[in-house]
Amino acid sequence: MVDAPVLIAGGAGFIGSNLVDSLLAKGYAVRILDDLSTGKRSNLALDNPKVELIEGNVADAALVKRAMAGCSAVVHLAAVASVQASVDDPVSTHQSNFVGTLNVCEAMREAGVKRVVFASSAAVYGNNGEGESIVEDTPKAPLTPYASDKLASEYYLDFYRREHGLEPVVFRFFNVYGPRQDPSSPYSGVISIFSERAEKGLPITIFGDGLQTRDFIYVGDLVRILIQAVEAPQAEEGAINVGLNQATSLKQMLDALGEVVGELPAITYGPARAGDIRHSRADNSRLLQRFTLGETTPMNVGLARLLGR
Ligand code: NAD
Ligand code: UD1
Numbered sequence: 293m294v295d296a297p298v299l300i301a302g303g304a305g306f307i308g309s310n311l312v313d314s315l316l317a318k319g320y321a322v323r324i325l326d327d328l329s330t331g332k333r334s335n336l337a338l339d340n341p342k343v344e345l346i347e348g349n350v351a352d353a354a355l356v357k358r359a360m361a362g363c364s365a366v367v368h369l370a371a372v373a374s375v376q377a378s379v380d381d382p383v384s385t386h387q388s389n390f391v392g393t394l395n396v397c398e399a400m401r402e403a404g405v406k407r408v409v410f411a412s413s414a415a416v417y418g419n420n421g422e423g424e425s426i427v428e429d430t431p432k433a434p435l436t437p438y439a440s441d442k443l444a445s446e447y448y449l450d451f452y453r454r455e456h457g458l459e460p461v462v463f464r465f466f467n468v469y470g471p472r473q474d475p476s477s478p479y480s481g482v483i484s485i486f487s488e489r490a491e492k493g494l495p496i497t498i499f500g501d502g503l504q505t506r507d508f509i510y511v512g513d514l515v516r517i518l519i520q521a522v523e524a525p526q527a528e529e530g531a532i533n534v535g536l537n538q539a540t541s542l543k544q545m546l547d548a549l550g551e552v553v554g555e556l557p558a559i560t561y562g563p564a565r566a567g568d569i570r571h572s573r574a575d576n577s578r579l580l581q582r583f584t585l586g587e588t589t590p591m592n593v594g595l596a597r598l599l600g601r
């Protein structure tokens with residue numbers, strides 16, 4: 293296997309650390325650039341000589357250049373993943389979520405690194421395409437600084453592709469869940485919150501009627517795609533949705549969770565979140581044309597793994 297490390301920006305986080313484990317299992321060396329704002333050292337096997345952690349901020353251009361030197365490819369996951377945090381503090385999240393991407397592009401250009409896999413989001417569609425499977429050329433309607441930074445990052449990656457020969461693979465993730473997703477904030481992913489509360493027997497609050505749907509993908513299924521993108525012989529123009537094209541309502545997800553934990557705690561209902569998207573589901577035809585999704589993890593199995601059962 294290649295000795296030059298793959299740089300994983302945001303590699304100490306939920307998706308990043310699951311990716312790191314799979315890359316190591318395939319024999320890769322990894323260099324992680326992470327400010328540990330939500331990521332954790334404990335997510336990483338730091339005693340493995342093939343793992344290097346550089347603690348720092350992607351908004352620091354000089355540091356990103358140092359981290360890039362000698363790498364074979366980049367997976368850029370570093371971002372403030374909470375949409376609400378970007379609404380509360382657009383200036384500081386812009387540093388991570390946009391300036392960080394620009395720094396990655398510049399550092400790649402300087403170091404001659406070509407391949408970058410980027411984590412964009414279904415949030416770029418806003419409410420467009422709601423109720424149907426969303427195709428990639430659906431008009432974009434970013435409603436938050438988070439979505440605007442992701443979309444701007446996509447455009448900049450495309451600029452560096454055209455002008456400087458970068459080979460970006462841009463994925464728009466839908467709702468990812470699985471082990472190591474941090475449940476500690478009220479704005480954490482819904483499955484991480486509900487699973488933790490179900491396990492502790494604490495009441496669960498559904499915002500709205502619970503009939504809103506999401507296209508949930510288990511992190512292990514996503515990681516298989518990310519690795520193929522690192523290894524793909526050529527990059528593709530345009531972004532690619534990553535989801536299963538399956539709509540699961542919160543109530544259906546809770547039924548599956550109930551099967552795993554035995555008995556669910558009390559469920560209460562609160563007002564729907566302002567600006568919440570009602571239905572979000574990926575048309576994943578492009579993904580299936582270009583990558584092998586393979587057998588995907590049913591929700592009850594994914595939830596059982598998340599809860600270590
Ligand atoms: P996460 O918070 O667990 O991971 C993000 C990682 O980036 C963390 O380790 C954090 O410490 C690090 N980070 C944040 N700001 C940084 C900065 N300025 N410099 C260096 N490191 C920084 O979240 P996640 O769910 O693993 O998300 C990974 C990526 O996927 C993010 O870009 C997120 O926007 C995107 N995404 C996630 C989902 C989802 O459902 N989880 C959906 C769409 C897109
Ligand atoms: C999620 C991601 C976002 C990504 C988007 C792409 C997280 C934290 N957010 O946003 O980064 O860009 O998918 O599709 O991973 N809910 C409750 N009770 C709770 C918490 C949430 O009912 O305690 C509801 C919400 O109101 C919403 C649904 O669950 O209707 C999903 O919420 P959430 O997990 O925060 O995800 P998204 O907003 O879809």
